[in-house]
Amino acid sequence: MLRYRGGEPQAFDILYSRHKGPLFRYFVRQCGDRATAEELFQDVWMKLIRARATYEVEAKFTTYLYTLAHNRLMDFFRRKRIVFVDGVELENIAEHTLKLPEDLVALREQVTSRLLKKARNGSGDSNDRCM
Numbered sequence: 034m035l036r037y038r039g040g041e042p043q044a045f046d047i048l049y050s051r052h053k054g055p056l057f058r059y060f061v062r063q064c065g066d067r068a069t070a071e072e073l074f075q076d077v078w079m080k081l082i083r084a085r086a087t088y089e090v091e092a093k094f095t096t097y098l099y100t101l102a103h104n105r106l107m108d109f110f111r112r113k114r115i116v117f118v119d120g121v122e123l124e125n126i127a128e129h130t131l132k133l134p135e136d137l138v139a140l141r142e143q144v145t146s147r148l149l150k151k152a153r154n155g156s157g158d159s160n161d162r163c164m
Contacts, residue, residue, distance in 0.1 A: 038088050049078065052098055063106055073109060077101050
């Protein structure tokens with residue numbers, strides 16, 4: 034990245050070819066939708082290009098790259114109002130009105146149902162966590 038910041042355009046090609054596969058797989062794994070993953074993937078590389086002149090070494094390049102990726106992913110989830118509980122997506126949770134105890138029970142049942150479905154499908158991932 035320092036060579037790219039210093040004006041060597043070939044350095045970007047090296048960075049891109051080295052990190053494109055793992056970064057794209059990260060997005061596919063996190064959002065589960067290839068089209069969305071492609072959009073987020075492109076956004077991160079564009080942000081990296083724009084940040085070239087201001088890049089400062091504070092950690093390994095992969096740490097910097099995946100911090101950009103994680104932040105972009107969180108922005109996407111916030112805009113879509115998607116919440117994950119134990120790796121299970123609860124779409125548009127902001128639309129739920131949790132005014133009555135019955136509403137909380139319904140939400141708990143939704144989470145439980147999706148967790149059970151995920152467990153039955155064997156799609157559990159050791160990286161699943163509450164976001």
